[in-house]
Amino acid sequence: MTRCDHCGNETTLPFTCQHCGGKFCSECRLPPNHNCTGIGSWNRKPRPAVGMSYSRGGGVSATGGIAADTRRGAAKKTGGGVPYLKIMIAIIILIILGFLGLLLAGFRF
Numbered sequence: 001m002t003r004c005d006h007c008g009n010e011t012t013l014p015f016t017c018q019h020c021g022g023k024f025c026s027e028c029r030l031p032p033n034h035n036c037t038g039i040g041s042w043n044r045k046p047r048p049a050v051g052m053s054y055s056r057g058g059g060v061s062a063t064g065g066i067a068a069d070t071r072r073g074a075a076k077k078t079g080g081g082v083p084y085l086k087i088m089i090a091i092i093i094l095i096i097l098g099f100l101g102l103l104l105a106g107f108r109f
């Protein structure tokens with residue numbers, strides 16, 4: 001169990017603030033909610049980046065939906081690029097099977 005640096009509540013999943021380095025409960029994790037010493041850098045950052053950095057810690061925030069959407073889009077992109085790997089594996093398996101066939105044929109004769 002970890003205690004929230006701001007309100008002192010025990011929390012099983014503490015959120016680490018990227019701006020002041022403190023550990024906070026889900027209610028105090030946002031900089032405005034714990035009188036963050038690094039709130040200046042938080043205000044300067046664009047919202048989507050903040051949402052992504054907080055969702056990485058398992059938190060669900062208002063911008064979490066956007067972060068999840070971009071992650072799904074990235075997964076789709078990488079999924080479309082994978083067939084090269086599958087083709088390579090298929091070719092390697094075919095070559096191995098071919099060698100095994102040749103070896104078995106060699107043993108039989």
Ligand SMILES: [Zn+2]
Nearest residue numbers: 004007025028
């Ligand atoms: Zn708290």
Ligand SMILES: [Zn+2]
Nearest residue numbers: 017019020036
């Ligand atoms: Zn902070």
